[in-house]
Amino acid sequence: MTIEEKYRSWCEHAVEDADVATELREMEQDEAKKEDAFYRELAFGTGGLRGVIGAGTNRMNLYTVAKASQGLADYLKRHEAHPSVVIGYDSRIKSDLFAKVAGGVFAKNGIKVWIWGQLMPVPTVSFATRYLKASAGVMVTASHNPSKYNGYKVYGADGCQITTESAKEILAEIEKLDVFADVRRETFENGLEEQLIEYIPDEVYTAFVEAVKGESVLFGDPVQKDVAIVYSPLNGAGLKPVTRTLKELGYTNITVVKEQEAPDGHFPTCPYPNPEIREAMTLGMGYAKKCQADLLLATDPDCDRVGIAVRNREGEYELLSGNQTGMLLLDYICSQRVRHGKMPEDPVMIKTIVTMDMGERIAKHYGVRTINVLTGFKFIGEQIGLLEKQGKADSYIFGFEESYGYLSGTYVRDKDGVNGASLICEMFSFYSAQGISLLDKLEKLYQTYGYCLNTLHSYEFEGSAGFAKMQEIMQKFRSGVKNFAGKKVVELLDYAPGRDGLPKSNVLKFLLEDGCSVVVRPSGTEPKLKLYISVSAPDKSGAEAVESAITECAEHFLR
Numbered sequence: 001m002t003i004e005e006k007y008r009s010w011c012e013h014a015v016e017d018a019d020v021a022t023e024l025r026e027m028e029q030d031e032a033k034k035e036d037a038f039y040r041e042l043a044f045g046t047g048g049l050r051g052v053i054g055a056g057t058n059r060m061n062l063y064t065v066a067k068a069s070q071g072l073a074d075y076l077k078r079h080e081a082h083p084s085v086v087i088g089y090d091s092r093i094k095s096d097l098f099a100k101v102a103g104g105v106f107a108k109n110g111i112k113v114w115i116w117g118q119l120m121p122v123p124t125v126s127f128a129t130r131y132l133k134a135s136a137g138v139m140v141t142a143s144h145n146p147s148k149y150n151g152y153k154v155y156g157a158d159g160c161q162i163t164t165e166s167a168k169e170i171l172a173e174i175e176k177l178d179v180f181a182d183v184r185r186e187t188f189e190n191g192l193e194e195q196l197i198e199y200i201p202d203e204v205y206t207a208f209v210e211a212v213k214g215e216s217v218l219f220g221d222p223v224q225k226d227v228a229i230v231y232s233p234l235n236g237a238g239l240k241p242v243t244r245t246l247k248e249l250g251y252t253n254i255t256v257v258k259e260q261e262a263p264d265g266h267f268p269t270c271p272y273p274n275p276e277i278r279e280a281m282t283l284g285m286g287y288a289k290k291c292q293a294d295l296l297l298a299t300d301p302d303c304d305r306v307g308i309a310v311r312n313r314e315g316e317y318e319l320l321s322g323n324q325t326g327m328l329l330l331d332y333i334c335s336q337r338v339r340h341g342k343m344p345e346d347p348v349m350i351k352t353i354v355t356m357d358m359g360e361r362i363a364k365h366y367g368v369r370t371i372n373v374l375t376g377f378k379f380i381g382e383q384i385g386l387l388e389k390q391g392k393a394d395s396y397i398f399g400f401e402e403s404y405g406y407l408s409g410t411y412v413r414d415k416d417g418v419n420g421a422s423l424i425c426e427m428f429s430f431y432s433a434q435g436i437s438l439l440d441k442l443e444k445l446y447q448t449y450g451y452c453l454n455t456l457h458s459y460e461f462e463g464s465a466g467f468a469k470m471q472e473i474m475q476k477f478r479s480g481v482k483n484f485a486g487k488k489v490v491e492l493l494d495y496a497p498g499r500d501g502l503p504k505s506n507v508l509k510f511l512l513e514d515g516c517s518v519v520v521r522p523s524g525t526e527p528k529l530k531l532y533i534s535v536s537a538p539d540k541s542g543a544e545a546v547e548s549a550i551t552e553c554a555e556h557f558l559r
């Protein structure tokens with residue numbers, strides 16, 4: 001079908017959602033808009049389906065969600081006699097609608113549905129899928145993307161986001177379908193009445209909170225639980241689970257950022273609700289200053305990421321990167337386990353290839369083995385599953401990503417902002433009781449393992465033209481870069497054909513002299529090209545100078 005034919009078909013059939021119908025009418029004379037909306041189908045990327053909410057095959061709308069659900073239903077029915085699915089959703093625009101549409105499709109296909117009765121974090125979908133022994137889980141969210149996005153993450157029965165092979169199979173099922181003719185769906189209300197759809201009981205939520213609380217590595221050590229914590233759920237799903245868990249863990253002094261407390265998919269005070277981005281933390285930092293807080297925490301809308309800021313000696317708040325927080329947590333978990341004789345046999349830490357290599361050095365110091373995987377926490381979850389199959393689930397002590405994702409247990413198979421927030425508070429309070437700040441601790445780590453600066457630069461390439469441009473840039477990088485700002489390329493690791501036993505992925509890692517590296521890859525969740533730079537140097541200012549020279553050099557390839 002041509003773009004115009006697809007457009008006409010949508011005008012005829014996509015009448016149920018008034019917003020979609022209006023948008024279709026409005027793009028009638030706008031060829032560029034039509035092309036962008038229809039030039040491709042939304043594909044499964046790093047985090048499942050993800051796209052801008054709106055009209056068309058390349059958009060998140062009730063039709064593309066229903067089609068994906070039908071494809072998933074067909075896949076599940078092919079694999080299982082009596083499949084069941086857990087569904088969750090966050091505060092994003094139309095998240096609840098898409099969750100109900102998905103529920104209606106599964107119900108019509110005879111698949112039992114368990115749905116959370118209110119917005120919930122991503123990890124609770126992973127948890128409930130395992131707890132209820134469901135065949136799959138679906139989370140409607142676009143995680144940390146701006147408000148115009150939504151998405152659809154799919155989990156397997158093990159609570160892990162589906163990885164490359166299953167994604168391919170599901171995608172093949174989806175591609176067989178006509179978005180209008182082949183989708184079977186009933187109303188959510190009918191599904192409820194027929195008891196094909198049921199709300200997930202409270203007991204599951206409580207079990208999740210208990211599992212998170214069980215991840216403490218204090219082992220009886222004293223901590224100061226009256227530290228002043230400012231918390232922002234960034235208008236997302238974290239509010240209830242994070243505050244409940246922290247309170248039950250005994251933290252007594254928590255202030256929630258009022259403007260970012262209520263769920264709101266428009267994210268009025270933080271258009272880009274990603275704790276990686278300074279602006280998302282600005283309001284929280286203002287609150288922290290006002291309350292003289294010790295620690296600021298913010299979780300993203302689906303509460304799988306957590307960002308932090310801590311007060312420095314001058315009374316200002318400093319943001320910590322995902323790498324820094326991850327390293328601190330890794331060191332804290334390892335040191336506590338060693339001190340209390342709780343380190344398992346053959347301990348394992350898992351991180352991604354774009355996550356700071358210094359993590360590996362810390363792990364080694366404690367006798368912990370590191371497994372490196374591709375970007376995406378699903379690959380960390382997958383490794384936990386493999387350890388479990390070998391009867392070694394207890395070996396897993398921690399997994400983290402530079403993109404602010406942490407998980408210290410096996411009770412879920414995705415990063416967990418509730419677990420991250422609780423561990424960070426515990427680590428903070430533990431050191432605080434000894435008069436040590438997280439910044440001091442970080443300094444100590446640098447002294448022990450060598451100073452290392454890791455930065456991430458992202459460049460937006462929107463739409464079909466942007467997509468093509470990113471491919472072109474990757475080719476330019478691929479074809480023979482000899483040095484970056486005078487630092488010789490010692491080795492180029494190209495992950496496109498697959499390497500180190502990892503699935504094929506469009507990622508290039510340049511190992512440079514002096515322990516520096518540059519990684520470049522198109523994001524799987526946003527229309528962006530990402531550049532990860534790692535610089536080892538004697539001190540911060542030296543590292544910053546090298547980093548900016550390398551960045552400037554790498555940016556030449558983006559033109």
Ligand SMILES: O=P(O)(O)OC[C@H]1O[C@H](O)[C@H](O)[C@@H](O)[C@@H]1O
Nearest residue numbers: 046047376377403523524525526
């Ligand atoms: O770099 P991207 O492909 O956009 O992915 C960045 C991150 O996106 C999501 O949060 C995934 O769950 C993470 O596992 C991933 O690291």
